[in-house]
Amino acid sequence: MPIPSTFKAFRIDHDVQGEHQAEWQSMTAEQLSDGDLSVQVHYSSVNYKDALAGTGSGKILRNFPLNGGIDVAGEVIASTADGFVPGDKVIATGCGLSETRDGGYSEYIKLDSRWAISLPDGLDYQQAMTLGTAGFTAALSLYRMEINGQTPDMGPVVVTGATGGVGSLAINILHKAGYEVHAISGKPEQFEWLRHLGASQCVDRHHLFLGDQPLESAAWAGAIDNVGDQLLSGLTRVIKPWGNIASCGLAGGHELHTTVMPFIIRGVSLLGINSSNCPTPLRKQLWQRLAGQWKPEQLDSICKRVISPAELEPVFAEMLEGGSLGRSVVRIG
Numbered sequence: 620m621p622i623p624s625t626f627k628a629f630r631i632d633h634d635v636q637g638e639h640q641a642e643w644q645s646m647t648a649e650q651l652s653d654g655d656l657s658v659q660v661h662y663s664s665v666n667y668k669d670a671l672a673g674t675g676s677g678k679i680l681r682n683f684p685l686n687g688g689i690d691v692a693g694e695v696i697a698s699t700a701d702g703f704v705p706g707d708k709v710i711a712t713g714c715g716l717s718e719t720r721d722g723g724y725s726e727y728i729k730l731d732s733r734w735a736i737s738l739p740d741g742l743d744y745q746q747a748m749t750l751g752t753a754g755f756t757a758a759l760s761l762y763r764m765e766i767n768g769q770t771p772d773m774g775p776v777v778v779t780g781a782t783g784g785v786g787s788l789a790i791n792i793l794h795k796a797g798y799e800v801h802a803i804s805g806k807p808e809q810f811e812w813l814r815h816l817g818a819s820q821c822v823d824r825h826h827l828f829l830g831d832q833p834l835e836s837a838a839w840a841g842a843i844d845n846v847g848d849q850l851l852s853g854l855t856r857v858i859k860p861w862g863n864i865a866s867c868g869l870a871g872g873h874e875l876h877t878t879v880m881p882f883i884i885r886g887v888s889l890l891g892i893n894s895s896n897c898p899t900p901l902r903k904q905l906w907q908r909l910a911g912q913w914k915p916e917q918l919d920s921i922c923k924r925v926i927s928p929a930e931l932e933p934v935f936a937e938m939l940e941g942g943s944l945g946r947s948v949v950r951i952g
């Protein structure tokens with residue numbers, strides 16, 4: 620079945636003055652970025668990057684116009700790619716969606732089959748998009764930490780930006796993987812929910828001071844950091860010998876001021892996490908884990924709302940103000 624000649628998408632553009640424009644509007648099949656898989660979209664999700672792109676607050680799109688949505692889940696309706704046939708259920712996260720090519724906030728999308736993943740057994744579309752880029756990033760963080768020697772018996776792992784998408788999923792995945800998990804959050808009113816996800820201790824980031832010496836008393840064996848800037852700088856001072864810090868976010872700022880002391884005295888490792896361009900074989904392996912041994916047990920509780928494309932803009936605004944709670948999934952069509 621071909622993609623219909625016209626359909627709707629959340630299209631992001633800027634006018635001749637460079638003014639940001641974005642709305643759910645009609646577009647034609649000819650306008651879509653090319654790809655060897657034609658997909659009818661069922662679900663997408665809202666990530667911090669989507670909020671930056673959808674509001675024009677961050678330079679995410681490299682060319683205009685493009686459909687927003689860095690995540691997508693849907694059914695193949697036409698394929699010229701080996702290994703995919705109409706009726707297959709597929710997902711894609713990152714991989715240039717809403718950056719260099721049209722993304723998932725659209726009734727139809729053309730995907731490059733090199734980046735498409737068959738929906739793993741054990742996940743439906745909504746669960747896959749509750750995970751989406753956020754869950755994949757949490758899994759990639761833990762994978763890289765463990766490749767670098769992190770084990771549960773080294774001690775607790777702390778998660779920052781704990782109530783957000785990556786943070787809440789990281790807590791639930793770490794807990795399932797056998798780690799003692801601590802949470803740092805700016806929302807004390809959500810501490811009970813964070814405990815429900817598996818955090819045994821919750822710390823209010825507004826009352827947290829991690830010292831100002833290059834090395835302070837070590838508090839955690841590892842960290843998954845969504846915040847960056849002063850909080851990440853503080854974490855480098857307090858991670859135990861041979862611990863790992865997975866740096867995945869910048870919700871609090873993109874700078875990092877630290878010293879080499881944690882690295883050369885304690886052997887701490889700072890691991891860079893980029894979910895967007897992860898090689899496909901590792902991507903497939905991690906999605907299998909997300910559907911199996913690392914599948915978050917509280918996925919339903921982390922999916923805080925299922926919205927329509929018309930409801931995207933208030934969710935973007937809330938996210939950019941630091942108000943995120945769990946994951947927002949977008950039902951398309």
Ligand SMILES: NC(=O)c1ccc[n+]([C@@H]2O[C@H](COP(=O)([O-])OP(=O)(O)OC[C@H]3O[C@@H](n4cnc5c(N)ncnc54)[C@H](OP(=O)(O)O)[C@@H]3O)[C@@H](O)[C@H]2O)c1
Pocket residue numbers: 665666667668752753756779780781782783784785786803804805806824845846866867868869870871872892893894895938939940941942943944945
């Ligand atoms: N490297 C990658 O591949 C990758 C992939 C996905 C996301 N990311 C990045 O990871 C971060 C989290 O993404 P997300 O989708 O989980 O976003 P999110 O759902 O909006 O969560 C962000 C969380 O960070 C905390 N936060 C917000 N503003 C803050 C501030 N000014 N100072 C300190 N903490 C603040 C809040 O948690 P509390 O209120 O609980 O503290 C918020 O819930 C973003 O920076 C995003 O760009 C990176």
